[in-house]
Amino acid sequence: MHILELNYKTQSDSEIESLLYMFINSYSEEDFMASQEIIDTEALRKILQHNDLIHFIAYEDKTPIAYCQIIYKAQSANFNSGAKINAISVLPSKRGQGVGLLLLTEVINALESNPKIKNIYLDVAKSNETAIKLYKQLGFQKAGELKNLFTKNDVLIDIETYSLNK
Ligand SMILES: CC(C)(COP(=O)(O)OP(=O)(O)OC[C@H]1O[C@@H](n2cnc3c(N)ncnc32)[C@H](O)[C@@H]1OP(=O)(O)O)[C@@H](O)C(=O)NCCC(=O)NCCS
Numbered sequence: 001m002h003i004l005e006l007n008y009k010t011q012s013d014s015e016i017e018s019l020l021y022m023f024i025n026s027y028s029e030e031d032f033m034a035s036q037e038i039i040d041t042e043a044l045r046k047i048l049q050h051n052d053l054i055h056f057i058a059y060e061d062k063t064p065i066a067y068c069q070i071i072y073k074a075q076s077a078n079f080n081s082g083a084k085i086n087a088i089s090v091l092p093s094k095r096g097q098g099v100g101l102l103l104l105t106e107v108i109n110a111l112e113s114n115p116k117i118k119n120i121y122l123d124v125a126k127s128n129e130t131a132i133k134l135y136k137q138l139g140f141q142k143a144g145e146l147k148n149l150f151t152k153n154d155v156l157i158d159i160e161t162y163s164l165n166k
Pocket residue numbers: 031032033087088089090091094095096097098099100101102123124125128129130131133134137
Protein backbone atom coordinates (compact mmCIF):
# COMPACT_ATOMS: atom_id res chain seq x y z
CA MET A 1 0.00 0.00 0.00
CA HIS A 2 1.18 3.55 -0.64
CA ILE A 3 -0.20 6.97 0.19
CA LEU A 4 -0.11 10.00 -2.05
CA GLU A 5 -1.22 13.59 -1.81
CA LEU A 6 -3.51 13.93 -4.79
CA ASN A 7 -2.37 16.13 -7.64
CA TYR A 8 -5.61 16.79 -9.51
CA LYS A 9 -3.87 18.08 -12.62
CA THR A 10 -2.10 14.77 -13.29
CA GLN A 11 -5.22 12.59 -12.94
CA SER A 12 -6.37 10.82 -16.10
CA ASP A 13 -10.07 10.24 -16.77
CA SER A 14 -9.75 6.59 -15.76
CA GLU A 15 -8.03 7.57 -12.49
CA ILE A 16 -10.88 9.98 -11.76
CA GLU A 17 -13.34 7.13 -12.41
CA SER A 18 -11.56 4.84 -9.95
CA LEU A 19 -11.46 7.64 -7.35
CA LEU A 20 -15.20 8.12 -7.87
CA TYR A 21 -15.75 4.39 -7.29
CA MET A 22 -13.79 4.63 -4.04
CA PHE A 23 -15.61 7.78 -2.84
CA ILE A 24 -19.03 6.29 -3.56
CA ASN A 25 -18.23 2.94 -1.96
CA SER A 26 -16.31 4.09 1.10
CA TYR A 27 -19.51 4.86 2.97
CA SER A 28 -21.71 2.41 4.77
CA GLU A 29 -25.07 3.16 6.38
CA GLU A 30 -23.59 2.89 9.89
CA ASP A 31 -20.83 5.43 9.21
CA PHE A 32 -20.74 8.90 10.67
CA MET A 33 -19.99 10.57 7.35
CA ALA A 34 -21.97 12.79 5.05
CA SER A 35 -22.79 10.64 2.04
CA GLN A 36 -24.26 11.14 -1.41
CA GLU A 37 -22.42 14.41 -1.93
CA ILE A 38 -20.07 12.93 -4.50
CA ILE A 39 -22.35 11.19 -6.96
CA ASP A 40 -20.63 11.77 -10.28
CA THR A 41 -17.30 12.86 -11.77
CA GLU A 42 -18.50 16.46 -12.04
CA ALA A 43 -19.11 16.69 -8.27
CA LEU A 44 -15.84 14.86 -7.59
CA ARG A 45 -13.79 17.13 -9.84
CA LYS A 46 -15.22 20.21 -8.09
CA ILE A 47 -14.11 18.90 -4.70
CA LEU A 48 -10.70 17.73 -5.91
CA GLN A 49 -9.96 21.16 -7.40
CA HIS A 50 -11.10 23.18 -4.39
CA ASN A 51 -8.37 25.61 -3.30
CA ASP A 52 -8.77 25.04 0.43
CA LEU A 53 -8.85 21.23 0.30
CA ILE A 54 -5.96 18.76 0.34
CA HIS A 55 -6.67 15.11 -0.49
CA PHE A 56 -4.58 12.11 0.48
CA ILE A 57 -5.35 8.75 -1.11
CA ALA A 58 -4.24 5.27 -0.01
CA TYR A 59 -3.65 2.95 -2.97
CA GLU A 60 -3.39 -0.83 -3.10
CA ASP A 61 -1.41 -1.27 -6.30
CA LYS A 62 -3.19 1.33 -8.44
CA THR A 63 -6.58 1.00 -6.76
CA PRO A 64 -7.69 3.73 -4.32
CA ILE A 65 -8.90 2.14 -1.07
CA ALA A 66 -9.07 5.05 1.40
CA TYR A 67 -8.98 8.83 1.48
CA CYS A 68 -8.46 11.68 3.85
CA GLN A 69 -9.61 15.24 3.17
CA ILE A 70 -7.98 18.24 4.86
CA ILE A 71 -9.25 21.81 4.99
CA TYR A 72 -6.36 24.22 5.06
CA LYS A 73 -6.64 27.86 4.08
CA ALA A 74 -3.09 28.43 2.89
CA GLN A 75 -3.90 31.96 1.68
CA SER A 76 -5.14 33.11 5.08
CA ALA A 77 -2.49 35.60 6.25
CA ASN A 78 -3.13 36.84 9.78
CA PHE A 79 -5.59 34.39 11.32
CA ASN A 80 -5.29 30.72 10.59
CA SER A 81 -7.16 27.96 12.32
CA GLY A 82 -4.68 25.24 11.38
CA ALA A 83 -5.45 22.17 9.31
CA LYS A 84 -8.72 20.37 9.83
CA ILE A 85 -9.13 16.69 9.04
CA ASN A 86 -12.52 17.02 7.45
CA ALA A 87 -13.05 13.41 6.39
CA ILE A 88 -11.32 10.06 6.55
CA SER A 89 -12.77 6.87 5.21
CA VAL A 90 -11.54 3.39 4.33
CA LEU A 91 -13.44 1.06 1.99
CA PRO A 92 -15.51 -1.19 4.31
CA SER A 93 -13.80 -4.36 2.98
CA LYS A 94 -10.37 -2.89 3.88
CA ARG A 95 -11.13 -1.74 7.42
CA GLY A 96 -9.43 -3.14 10.51
CA GLN A 97 -6.22 -3.91 8.57
CA GLY A 98 -4.14 -0.88 9.52
CA VAL A 99 -5.03 1.25 6.48
CA GLY A 100 -6.60 4.13 8.47
CA LEU A 101 -3.67 4.24 10.88
CA LEU A 102 -1.08 4.35 8.09
CA LEU A 103 -3.04 6.92 6.08
CA LEU A 104 -3.48 9.26 9.04
CA THR A 105 0.16 8.84 10.10
CA GLU A 106 1.28 9.92 6.61
CA VAL A 107 -1.20 12.82 6.58
CA ILE A 108 0.08 14.09 9.95
CA ASN A 109 3.71 13.80 8.82
CA ALA A 110 2.94 15.77 5.66
CA LEU A 111 1.00 18.49 7.49
CA GLU A 112 3.59 18.77 10.27
CA SER A 113 6.33 19.38 7.72
CA ASN A 114 4.59 22.67 6.88
CA PRO A 115 5.90 25.20 9.45
CA LYS A 116 2.79 27.36 9.01
CA ILE A 117 0.53 24.61 10.31
CA LYS A 118 0.60 24.83 14.11
CA ASN A 119 -2.41 22.69 14.86
CA ILE A 120 -4.25 19.73 13.35
CA TYR A 121 -7.80 19.19 14.52
CA LEU A 122 -11.01 17.34 13.72
CA ASP A 123 -14.61 16.87 14.75
CA VAL A 124 -15.97 13.41 15.44
CA ALA A 125 -19.31 12.01 16.61
CA LYS A 126 -18.97 11.16 20.29
CA SER A 127 -20.30 7.67 19.64
CA ASN A 128 -17.78 6.91 16.86
CA GLU A 129 -15.56 4.89 19.20
CA THR A 130 -13.55 3.28 16.37
CA ALA A 131 -12.41 6.62 14.99
CA ILE A 132 -11.80 8.14 18.44
CA LYS A 133 -9.59 5.19 19.39
CA LEU A 134 -7.56 5.77 16.23
CA TYR A 135 -7.19 9.52 16.89
CA LYS A 136 -6.10 8.98 20.51
CA GLN A 137 -3.59 6.36 19.36
CA LEU A 138 -1.99 9.08 17.21
CA GLY A 139 -1.79 11.57 20.06
CA PHE A 140 -4.93 13.62 19.49
CA GLN A 141 -6.41 15.03 22.66
CA LYS A 142 -9.98 16.04 23.29
CA ALA A 143 -10.33 19.82 23.02
CA GLY A 144 -14.06 20.23 23.47
CA GLU A 145 -17.53 18.91 23.01
CA LEU A 146 -20.77 20.26 21.60
CA LYS A 147 -24.10 18.73 22.48
CA ASN A 148 -26.80 17.93 19.94
CA LEU A 149 -24.92 19.50 17.05
CA PHE A 150 -25.70 17.14 14.17
CA THR A 151 -28.34 14.56 13.46
CA LYS A 152 -27.86 10.97 12.40
CA ASN A 153 -31.00 9.23 11.21
CA ASP A 154 -32.95 12.21 12.60
CA VAL A 155 -31.49 11.78 16.09
CA LEU A 156 -29.37 14.59 17.56
CA ILE A 157 -25.81 13.56 18.34
CA ASP A 158 -22.93 15.08 20.30
CA ILE A 159 -19.70 16.09 18.59
CA GLU A 160 -16.22 16.10 20.08
CA THR A 161 -13.27 18.11 18.80
CA TYR A 162 -9.80 16.57 18.97
CA SER A 163 -6.58 18.42 18.48
CA LEU A 164 -2.93 17.56 17.88
CA ASN A 165 -0.65 20.41 18.81
CA LYS A 166 2.95 20.67 17.66
C1 LIG B 1 -12.26 5.08 11.32
C2 LIG B 1 -11.57 4.35 10.16
C3 LIG B 1 -11.01 5.42 9.20
C4 LIG B 1 -10.41 3.51 10.72
O1 LIG B 1 -9.71 2.93 9.64
P1 LIG B 1 -9.23 1.39 9.69
O2 LIG B 1 -8.35 1.16 8.53
O3 LIG B 1 -10.40 0.51 9.84
O4 LIG B 1 -8.39 1.39 11.06
P2 LIG B 1 -7.05 0.58 11.35
O5 LIG B 1 -7.21 -0.85 10.91
O6 LIG B 1 -5.88 1.32 10.78
O7 LIG B 1 -7.00 0.61 12.91
C5 LIG B 1 -6.37 1.67 13.57
C6 LIG B 1 -6.93 1.83 14.94
O8 LIG B 1 -8.30 2.26 14.85
C7 LIG B 1 -9.03 1.66 15.91
N1 LIG B 1 -9.97 0.69 15.34
C8 LIG B 1 -10.04 0.25 14.05
N2 LIG B 1 -11.09 -0.58 13.89
C9 LIG B 1 -11.68 -0.67 15.11
C10 LIG B 1 -12.83 -1.37 15.60
N3 LIG B 1 -13.58 -2.12 14.80
N4 LIG B 1 -13.15 -1.20 16.91
C11 LIG B 1 -12.42 -0.41 17.72
N5 LIG B 1 -11.32 0.27 17.31
C12 LIG B 1 -10.96 0.13 16.04
C13 LIG B 1 -8.01 0.96 16.79
O9 LIG B 1 -7.46 1.90 17.70
C14 LIG B 1 -6.98 0.57 15.77
O10 LIG B 1 -5.74 0.33 16.33
P3 LIG B 1 -5.36 -1.14 16.89
O11 LIG B 1 -5.54 -2.07 15.72
O12 LIG B 1 -3.94 -0.98 17.33
O13 LIG B 1 -6.33 -1.43 17.99
C15 LIG B 1 -12.53 3.40 9.41
O14 LIG B 1 -13.14 2.53 10.33
C16 LIG B 1 -13.64 4.09 8.62
O15 LIG B 1 -13.48 4.37 7.43
N6 LIG B 1 -14.79 4.35 9.30
C17 LIG B 1 -15.94 4.98 8.63
C18 LIG B 1 -15.75 6.45 8.41
C19 LIG B 1 -15.52 7.21 9.71
O16 LIG B 1 -16.15 6.98 10.72
N7 LIG B 1 -14.56 8.14 9.64
C20 LIG B 1 -14.25 9.01 10.75
C21 LIG B 1 -15.12 10.21 10.71
S1 LIG B 1 -14.63 11.40 11.95
